[in-house]
Amino acid sequence: MRSDRLGETLLPKKLALPVFASDALSSVAYAPDEILLTLGLAGGTLALTQSWKIALVVVLVMAVVIMSYRQNVHAYPSGGGDYEVASVNLGPRAGLTVASALLVDYVLTVAVSISSGVQNAASAFGFVRGHEAVVGVVVIAVLTAMNLRGVRESGAAFAVPTYLFMAAVIGMALFGFYRRLSGDLPLAESASLTLAPEDGYEQLGGLAMAFLLLRAFSSGCAALTGVEAISNGVPAFQKPKSRNAATTLLLMGTIAVTMLMSMVVLARWTGVHYAEDEATQLLRDGVPVGDTYVQDTVMGQVSKAVFSNFHLGVVLVSIVTGLILVLAANTAFNGFPVLGSILARDGFLPRQLHTRGDRLAFSNGILILAGAAAALVVIFDADVTRLIQLYIVGVFVSFTVSQIGMVRHWNRHLRVEKDPAGRARMMRSRVINAVGATMSGTVLLVVLATKFIHGAGYAIAAMAVLFFLMLGIRRHYDRVRDELTVMEGDTKHQLLPSRVHAIVLVAKIHKPTLRALAYARATRPSILEALTVNVEPEETSALQAEWDRRDIPVPLKALDSPYREITRPVVDYVKSIRTDSPRDLVVVYIPQYVVGHWWEQLLHNQSALRLRTRLLFTPGVMVSSVPWQLASSEGVEDRMDGPVVGDVRRGE
């Protein structure tokens, strides 16, 4: 079983690429759109002339970031990713900052990918139009259900659609270039329209223009999201892990860059006009096209142009694009709980999120992620453009912090490293990371400056909330730890109670009661008595009679209950024992039904549960549940085990 798992899950490069790249690659489905429509605010000409330059800058940044992360992969093969790098080199606060950013980003990855996927589907299947938000939520629900059921992601499941997507996009690009060269590349449907500038953007001064270009650029940086995925997944690679991871990273970068540039160039050649507010900005013969006009995604328009003579291609592109976007969203469903468990390990999130091997721990994470993402999709009506505004800031927060951390890392090692060759390598790495830090830092500033009012502010706020929440949790755990530590030489906690006073709670005489009595007797306590609460006198006397008839060798004591309560009389009685002989240990045996369905749980054990809870507050009292397995409970246990999401990227 275990070895199978290992065999199944350690990934060769050709599987690792699709598993970790889907997020990064999928952004080619919306990044170009964002560049075009932002430039388009100032009218069609700017978009046509500047888009490819903007794209080039984005590509440059991407190259640098990928170079930098190749260093991370080598230096931190453990899979802690940015969080680990930041924590180790810049301290827990920095790590927590990165963590908050990543958590927010996972939510946005789902929201953006799904929204984009839905918009994409709409350009192929008209009936989706107008119901984007609903469809989006449904897709999220399906993903959630799948991940809750614990379907283990298999490399293959990722490989097929991802490679199909690469093939489709690059195939489209090649075919487009070919038609361009052979001079029969048709124009996009929107080419016949003119793109009027948005109000207030008609005459832009140099500064305003620069600002707009920067805004377009930072929108385009959406293409970089998901680049860090591999650095979190090194353990999942086959040996030599770091080398393979680094290579895969490079591969992924190259492909992403190629796709992005091709899309932008094709969009230009086919004269795509893409507007943020199509109804008013797009003019046909000088007249706004109005609300009836439906604006396809750039990918959609380009494919329709390139495959003008081959409609199947259009549908294919749109389908695989939709698929990879869903996969991208799914990576978040895997990453979020994993990061959660790392944070839990460090005491920043509830401990149980760390516990492996049961799905419950991860279910919470999955549900939180899904809920938050669905909320965003509804609030922003599945509008990618508006969601993007929140998106990129988190990515670059973690990029920047982690790159700064890497520089620190190399500084530390350089202090001890003697071997000149090694020093040379470290120097080089340090330069690369330094450049990476500077560049991503700059981009972060640009993003903040250009997008803060457009929504990035919300993302920052969310991060802050998470940051302080996690800090508070950690503080709580520390407080408890201090409260529980035993001073050296302090032995009073090892003192044995003098006697054991055992009490078996009895409601009526049935198998669970008899078992409880037998178990209690087996522990040979100093005192053993059965206890019942006299709620209905006649019932009690009946019980007493049967007790004697069966001559059960344990005395039965009945507590009066003026208000027909059960809990309080028992608690009071136990307390009285404690006060009479404080050094005794009181053990209360409570028979408990083990049932098979949640609704049966509602029908049983409630008063036992309440009693447990109440007794726990009394020191010197121990509560023992004596389980009785009802027939319905059979087989339930097996259903409790099952695969857990994120195994693949954890390399388990």
Add this chain to the structure above:
Amino acid sequence: MRSDRLGETLLPKKLALPVFASDALSSVAYAPDEILLTLGLAGGTLALTQSWKIALVVVLVMAVVIMSYRQNVHAYPSGGGDYEVASVNLGPRAGLTVASALLVDYVLTVAVSISSGVQNAASAFGFVRGHEAVVGVVVIAVLTAMNLRGVRESGAAFAVPTYLFMAAVIGMALFGFYRRLSGDLPLAESASLTLAPEDGYEQLGGLAMAFLLLRAFSSGCAALTGVEAISNGVPAFQKPKSRNAATTLLLMGTIAVTMLMSMVVLARWTGVHYAEDEATQLLRDGVPVGDTYVQDTVMGQVSKAVFSNFHLGVVLVSIVTGLILVLAANTAFNGFPVLGSILARDGFLPRQLHTRGDRLAFSNGILILAGAAAALVVIFDADVTRLIQLYIVGVFVSFTVSQIGMVRHWNRHLRVEKDPAGRARMMRSRVINAVGATMSGTVLLVVLATKFIHGAGYAIAAMAVLFFLMLGIRRHYDRVRDELTVMEGDTKHQLLPSRVHAIVLVAKIHKPTLRALAYARATRPSILEALTVNVEPEETSALQAEWDRRDIPVPLKALDSPYREITRPVVDYVKSIRTDSPRDLVVVYIPQYVVGHWWEQLLHNQSALRLRTRLLFTPGVMVSSVPWQLASSEGVEDRMDGPVVGDVRRGE
């Protein structure tokens, strides 16, 4: 403490009347409206000429019903009410039918009373208009909060508003009669309008007319809701309980009847025109008044006419009416959980609803009631007229069944009763109950016939669902009971395990662990070992080292955990012990933190909890929680106790 309670809560008649009558009396706030607007469907004249006759019939029915219930009160002083009468005399199915009807009715009592109260408030405070539903939900929320906090209803709290209400309404009536006699009773504002028949009601044939009259009558029967309250509350009365209860019932009936008739007569004298669809039915000079016209409740219009020269009176009436309607709703908040606990006692609802003395049990009931009522208020937009359609059917189902039950009751007793005087009394009672049964049965048929399509159908459906749900729960409990009964002479369940194998789970060495070890050792098991799960090897070896350093006198065993799980390795190990020596008892000691806040609960004990749950499925294993009370847990216990709703009417 206990005696105080008793003193505080056993009710003299003058307090019992307001406590139990608020529901019945409050219906005068909406019953007349329903009669008028139903008749009004056929135009103004019918309403003017027939309303008081309809009211008379309602009064007649009420008299009969009250006479009948005086018999119940004497025969069943235990407070089981209709449910008990039906179960005892007609069997559990009949009882369950009544129970379903009552549960549905409690929900409707809240919905109708609150909605009517809000409509009433609207006629005094204009700003409420248009937000009825919202205001209604808010009021329900407030009531819920109060009842959840466990405010004990005190007789006084009921007495003041109820007596104020009686005083206000009867005072208004007397003043109105006086002005009428002295000939200066002004007309209502709507008197100047004409009331046009609703489409389709212009020319009613004899049959249709009769049907309409019946419909008006069954709407008017809303006045009877809450009459049975006293028969559920006999134990709360001072001795002689039954006599006092019967007298109070009579008193209540007289007052209710007086109020109802006065309202109807005053409405006629002041020429109130009241329409179901005021905008189109009410004409000013032949033209519909339209949506701008706001139609006050009958109570509102009458008070404005009677107190034309004394506006304060109008406000007063409207305020006390609002108050008593809220009180009426509150009675449901007390009755619903009480009935729930009786049903739970009989195994028709989850057992824990029966457990007294902790608020949790009742909280569930309160929340369910509030949720359902709020839903109705929202769905029906706080429209009393539409809610009434669902309301009355439940009342008369329970009236009818319980009266039939009473007849059976007397038959049974007559078989054994010898004393002629006694027989005579029983005969008389039987006649009364027989009449009661026949009459309420007839009304029930009328209600069903006239209202089924208008909404009574939904009520019936809801009752059916509850009926079968409760039947299913009972079946489940019976199945479990059979599964657990020990055959006479079957002693194998008393067999003692041969040895006790104790296992203490250890994560790290702190006070809770040491306490668990001490407790485990105190029980002197045959075998005792400490168990830890090796998730992080270095942590484990550190633990082992400290273990030896502190020379803890218990061997520490470390289980390997390939997947960094905690639960499964332990479960597997325990099972292996069971298989090696099946006759041993395995006791697993789990240290558990006792915390003070729910959110701390989220941060602790989760893996312990999971482990407990898993181990419970293995027979021959007993799980002992060894509590460690964290500082934050202090004082929590006290907060757990508190008064419980419905105490007053249970006479506790």
